[in-house]
Amino acid sequence: MATAFTPCHVGKNCHPECGAAIVNQVNLELYASYVYMSMACYFDREDVALKHFNLFFLRQSNKEREHAEHLLGLQNQRACNLHLHNIPKPEEDNWGSSLRVLECALHLAKRVQQSLLSLHQVATEKHGHVCNFLKHHYVQEQAMFIQELGDHITNLHKLAAQEESLAESLSDKLSLGDSKN
Numbered sequence: 295m296a297t298a299f300t301p302c303h304v305g306k307n308c309h310p311e312c313g314a315a316i317v318n319q320v321n322l323e324l325y326a327s328y329v330y331m332s333m334a335c336y337f338d339r340e341d342v343a344l345k346h347f348n349l350f351f352l353r354q355s356n357k358e359r360e361h362a363e364h365l366l367g368l369q370n371q372r373a374c375n376l377h378l379h380n381i382p383k384p385e386e387d388n389w390g391s392s393l394r395v396l397e398c399a400l401h402l403a404k405r406v407q408q409s410l411l412s413l414h415q416v417a418t419e420k421h422g423h424v425c426n427f428l429k430h431h432y433v434q435e436q437a438m439f440i441q442e443l444g445d446h447i448t449n450l451h452k453l454a455a456q457e458e459s460l461a462e463s464l465s466d467k468l469s470l471g472d473s474k475n
């Protein structure tokens with residue numbers, strides 16, 4: 295497996311608790327990749343056809359898979375045994391709307407971030423020093439992704455409010471304008 299990660303001390307000496315936390319993180323990263331792939335497919339549907347949303351979630355799915363690969367590479371570099379878990383299927387088969395997708399993605403992204411912070415804490419405690427790789431590459435990147443999703447949700451809400459206001463205005467003019475009552 296090709297890995298491009300910077301070596302970090304997380305896996306050094308294969309501490310069992312640290313190894314288990316890394317495997318849990320791998321599972322969650324792969325689950326996130328699976329979910330974002332499912333979201334990308336939703337936007338690629340003929341009746342949805344939102345190209346930029348599709349590409350956004352495809353990129354994110356690839357990133358999450360790469361994160362899992364890097365963590366697995368870390369375990370291999372330290373010659374640790376791997377005990378992988380099953381990857382659950384995404385919770386939804388039909389995402390329904392862009393807003394629903396973004397809200398679910400934000401929820402998942404926060405879950406991934408919380409798990410990363412827990413892994414970072416275990417790595418720090420078990421090895422007596424801070425693992426900069428996790429902090430500077432994974433945690434910060436995840437925080438930026440969370441911020442981006444939040445911004446997209448805010449913008450979507452604003453657009454929906456504008457649309458509602460426009461619909462009210464048109465309704466006032468077109469439907470109620472000729473009212474005899």
Ligand SMILES: [Fe+2]
Nearest residue numbers: 323357358361
């Ligand atoms: Fe990730």
